[in-house]
Amino acid sequence: MPADASTLVRRAGTGDPRAVARLISMVENGSPALREITAELCAVLRGRPAARVIGLTGSPGVGKSTSTGMLVRLFRERGLRVGVLAVDPSSPFTGGALLGDRVRMQDHATDPEVFIRSMASRGHLGGLAWATPQALRVLDAAGCEVILVETVGVGQAEVEIASLADTTIVLLAPGMGDGVQAAKAGILEVADVFAVNKADREGVQATVRELRSMTALAEGPWRPPIVTTVASRGEGGEDLMRALDAHLRHLEESGELERRRLARAREEIETLAVTALRARLADVHGSAHLDTLAADVLAGRSDPYTAADTLLAALEGA
Amino acid sequence: MPADASTLVRRAGTGDPRAVARLISMVENGSPALREITAELCAVLRGRPAARVIGLTGSPGVGKSTSTGMLVRLFRERGLRVGVLAVDPSSPFTGGALLGDRVRMQDHATDPEVFIRSMASRGHLGGLAWATPQALRVLDAAGCEVILVETVGVGQAEVEIASLADTTIVLLAPGMGDGVQAAKAGILEVADVFAVNKADREGVQATVRELRSMTALAEGPWRPPIVTTVASRGEGGEDLMRALDAHLRHLEESGELERRRLARAREEIETLAVTALRARLADVHGSAHLDTLAADVLAGRSDPYTAADTLLAALEGA
Structure with a gap:
């Protein structure tokens, strides 16, 4: 995929509509090549x-x-x-x-x-x-x-x-x-x-x-x-x-244009970081598995804040 | 606030509309007493x-x-x-x-x-x-x-x-x-x-x-x-x-009722955990401060994924 991503970005840069369509589909589907594609796009846009x-x-x-x-x-x-x-x-x-x-x-x-x-x-x-x-x-x-x-x-x-x-x-x-x-x-x-x-x-x-x-x-x-x-x-x-x-x-x-664009970049970075953290939360297993915690909350054996603490502690220990 | 929260929950439990209104406002405004309120509410609801x-x-x-x-x-x-x-x-x-x-x-x-x-x-x-x-x-x-x-x-x-x-x-x-x-x-x-x-x-x-x-x-x-x-x-x-x-x-x-309610509990726990992580991200300072990272992305010195990595690394080091 790497070579492909780079080629696609280059073709999109020349205004090739099919490359543009393909890249947006990859964005929508959360393609694993997105990280590389984003870096290539940022390089194209620099300056x-x-x-x-x-x-x-x-x-x-x-x-x-x-x-x-x-x-x-x-x-x-x-x-x-x-x-x-x-x-x-x-x-x-x-x-x-x-x-x-x-x-x-x-x-x-x-x-x-x-x-x-x-x-x-x-x-x-x-x-x-x-x-x-x-x-x-x-x-x-x-x-x-x-x-x-x-x-x-x-x-x-x-x-x-x-x-x-x-x-x-x-x-x-x-x-x-x-x-x-x-x-x-x-x-x-x-x-x-x-x-x-x-x-x-x-x-x-x-x-x-x-x-x-x-x-x-x-x-x-x-x-x-x-x-x-x-x-x-x-x-x-x-x-x-x-x-x-x-x-x-x-x-x-x-100066509001610059402020809005900075806020946009901040939001994007934060969302990517939170998405990564969310994926790690989903990966935590053992007694802190989300399903077990949810069943505990439903049954009244725990409350959601305590369950969230357990989940976070397991994440840090992982 | 703690004694107050406990009293409010007890009064809400008896169907006091003013206590109910007050508690929902506290939920909406993200009151710091929410963790305790939630635990008390869960205790009331148990069984x-x-x-x-x-x-x-x-x-x-x-x-x-x-x-x-x-x-x-x-x-x-x-x-x-x-x-x-x-x-x-x-x-x-x-x-x-x-x-x-x-x-x-x-x-x-x-x-x-x-x-x-x-x-x-x-x-x-x-x-x-x-x-x-x-x-x-x-x-x-x-x-x-x-x-x-x-x-x-x-x-x-x-x-x-x-x-x-x-x-x-x-x-x-x-x-x-x-x-x-x-x-x-x-x-x-x-x-x-x-x-x-x-x-x-x-x-x-x-x-x-x-x-x-x-x-x-x-x-x-x-x-x-x-x-x-x-x-x-x-x-x-x-x-x-x-x-x-x-x-x-x-x-x-x-059995779908149980499944839906489990999914709801899972979602709530995850959201609380992510919210806590998000707050920690906002607290990270130094070179990984979100504003600095956003400015780097805007200027083309970095891309959002790399910036998100920097933010997460700072979080782990914090």
């Missing part, structure tokens, strides 16, 4: 400006894929190479064959300057946190200057994505009352830009008004702008691009 | 049959809170003490004052046999996995015979909840096309029972048909039943209860 990473998140049905498609077109018009990473179980990209609805991105399917990859890392605890930075690195090494990360919102996943992106767009649609409710409870803290999509529908002004009263309370130097779009017809795309560019300038001028 | 835990999940807008309210009423009619844990940023319970919409659970607010608590553990990596089992233990110790856990679906959170519940209900509503798409991509693996709520709306038959063709492919001894409900009017509640009871019987007869 190069990093790709701009933009996250799109929102509830199902707000038009994330259509909006992603619109942004791909607008960044392509600037002559940039674009990567798309869909980490979204409801995405037509991720759903793949099951959904049979790849129409919306079909426009870009034959463009050699657009790389679209989906990751279905659901169900793996920490799967997203672990695999996404590595997949971003593959697209970056393939020369993507902009990478769009699409993820379904409301919940843990969106917070993780926000920590991966330079700029996070939170998408809403009018008439999805619960969407704004969810927003109130937490989306505000991750949104750098709000896009109210499907703005040809009734209720758009109410949604915008509600968002405006929320963002008015935002603390800190950046107040998230609110843009209205009809992504299916490409309307509002230029406004969205202006908002994204304004946020990028803010990030650069405030 | 008692564990509460039945039912998870409700689904996209925003499918009627999770209304369905939870309906189930509370039906379990109360059986004379059972009921706990509700809302881990859902879009829930009227969790959203609290921001939303001002607690109407739907108002019916039960004054019933001394119903304990309703919300947890807003968004944004904390692993926060849900860590706090929810402990909050369940508090409600169990307070004598709740059934505990309903409401969580917003589509994504990581719902998978975590599925691992906590004996039975997981996946809620859908007609005309939410993306809901079923999401379902296709992954909800099937967590659903023990499907409830199509808002069944007075157009499109209910199409949604049921689609689910039926999905569940027809389900492997294993249990095929998730599909129930239609109009929770706001209490319609379909008895059907849902029958489906829940059938699943409980299946769990008991197949």
